[in-house]
Amino acid sequence: MEEFYDSRVETMPLKELKELQLKRLKKIVRHAYKNNRFYHERFKKSGVRPEDIKTMDDLKKLPFLTKHDLREYYPFGLICIEIDEIVEIHASSGTTGKPVVGAYTKNDLEVWAEVMARSLWANGLRKGDVLQNAYGYGLFTGAHGFEKGAQKIGAMVIPISSGNTKRQITLMKDLGSTALACTPSYSLYMAEVAEEMGFDPREDFNLRIGLFGAEAWSDEMRKTIEERWGIVAHEHYGLTEIIGPGVVSECKEKKLHINADHFLPEIIDPETGETLEPGEEGELVFTTLTKEAFPAIRFRTRDLAVYYEDGCECGRTLPIQSRIKGRSDDMMKIKGVIVFPSQIESALLKVPGISENYQLVKEKRESITSLSVEVEATEERYQEGNLDELEKRIEEEIYTILNLRIPVKILPPKTIPRSTGKAKRVIER
Ligand SMILES: [Zn+2]
Numbered sequence: 339m340e341e342f343y344d345s346r347v348e349t350m351p352l353k354e355l356k357e358l359q360l361k362r363l364k365k366i367v368r369h370a371y372k373n374n375r376f377y378h379e380r381f382k383k384s385g386v387r388p389e390d391i392k393t394m395d396d397l398k399k400l401p402f403l404t405k406h407d408l409r410e411y412y413p414f415g416l417i418c419i420e421i422d423e424i425v426e427i428h429a430s431s432g433t434t435g436k437p438v439v440g441a442y443t444k445n446d447l448e449v450w451a452e453v454m455a456r457s458l459w460a461n462g463l464r465k466g467d468v469l470q471n472a473y474g475y476g477l478f479t480g481a482h483g484f485e486k487g488a489q490k491i492g493a494m495v496i497p498i499s500s501g502n503t504k505r506q507i508t509l510m511k512d513l514g515s516t517a518l519a520c521t522p523s524y525s526l527y528m529a530e531v532a533e534e535m536g537f538d539p540r541e542d543f544n545l546r547i548g549l550f551g552a553e554a555w556s557d558e559m560r561k562t563i564e565e566r567w568g569i570v571a572h573e574h575y576g577l578t579e580i581i582g583p584g585v586v587s588e589c590k591e592k593k594l595h596i597n598a599d600h601f602l603p604e605i606i607d608p609e610t611g612e613t614l615e616p617g618e619e620g621e622l623v624f625t626t627l628t629k630e631a632f633p634a635i636r637f638r639t640r641d642l643a644v645y646y647e648d649g650c651e652c653g654r655t656l657p658i659q660s661r662i663k664g665r666s667d668d669m670m671k672i673k674g675v676i677v678f679p680s681q682i683e684s685a686l687l688k689v690p691g692i693s694e695n696y697q698l699v700k701e702k703r704e705s706i707t708s709l710s711v712e713v714e715a716t717e718e719r720y721q722e723g724n725l726d727e728l729e730k731r732i733e734e735e736i737y738t739i740l741n742l743r744i745p746v747k748i749l750p751p752k753t754i755p756r757s758t759g760k761a762k763r764v765i766e767r
Contacts, residue, residue, distance in 0.1 A: 450584055
């Protein structure tokens with residue numbers, strides 16, 4: 339089986355990749371400076387002109403682009419082409435304020451299909467596969483990115499969208515879906531419904547690959563999903579501001595290779611904005627190197643990760659980013675300790691007798707924020723009783739990871755609301 343979708347790019351020597359990145363960077367900076375007023379003024383204010391970008395190190399001279407900027411120039415203030423060149427738009431959910439609008443030219447859509455095809459190919463998707471696309475269709479980028487990439491490979495796409503879970507299961511069975519794309523939490527809800535319908539998720543379906551993203555999930559959650567469905571679960575990562583999904587390709591070593599010929603990564607210190615070295619943890623920053631309609635130059639993602647250039651057993655030379663430790667937006671400070679929901683998730687899933695359905699409850703009294711965990715026990719464990727012991731066991735596991743006492747409450751099975759999209763893990767009371 340052919341390993342790479344585009345071996346020329348995916349195994350390009352790092353030095354050659356960096357030359358290509360620099361050439362493209364110069365071009366995109368010229369494009370933005372010449373064709374967009376916001377970028378023009380921002381660069382001028384920072385005292386940088388396109389001709390000042392001579393080496394990769396000069397990237398630091400360019401100002402950052404933030405989510406706030408995108409909201410301020412909503413909807414089309416960052417467009418670098420004539421409006422009638424736009425052939426498709428998408429938008430993010432905009433939970434806090436206005437959505438972020440992504441615009442695409444014909445060329446941009448080709449780049450998107452290309453990077454998604456690369457990504458899905460790395461996951462093992464081929465012509466002959468049947469992709470059940472259970473991301474929500476609509477303005478979000480997710481479902482559309484998967485569809486474009488899968489069809490470019492020649493796989494069959496079922497554009498079923500999210501929700502109506504019983505119908506999902508029936509079609510998965512009848513159409514012989516071999517790959518499932520959705521949020522990780524929804525895949526577990528689907529397994530639950532499949533069991534209620536009398537199926538064995540491991541035995542009764544043709545499913546072999548899971549393509550999951552749009553949600554922070556731990557390695558333990560990945561194992562749970564793989565065991566439950568009997569599949570290989572792959573991570574996807576992307577942002578509306580950059581292109582949508584397709585920013586990385588996860589190989590069979592489960593390393594996230596950045597499609598760095600199109601998306602130039604940097605890691606910065608989120609406090610100072612200083613550039614960090616490979617191997618250090620910080621905030622991911624991306625510059626789109628080829629996007630025409632809406633180039634993002636030094637966009638601060640608010641996602642924390644580590645960047646590597648070490649190469650990989652799979653043979654790809656494209657640089658690697660670690661899985662996202664958390665969005666800096668999800669970060670909580672409890673009794674002076676920094677806590678990410680995914681850290682608690684990995685502690686929970688180490689304890690037998692509980693399900694993967696949990697929620698973190700934040701309570702604010704005056705200026706003090708306290709946190710507690712509610713998690714469902716499995717049917718059998720719940721019947722056994724003696725739940726105090728289980729609660730203590732989980733509290734210990736959390737303490738090992740965070741060095742913090744967080745109270746845990748065991749709930750009866752199937753009492754926490756399920757989601758067909760992004761799970762709501764943190765609630766406030
Ligand atoms: Zn690899």
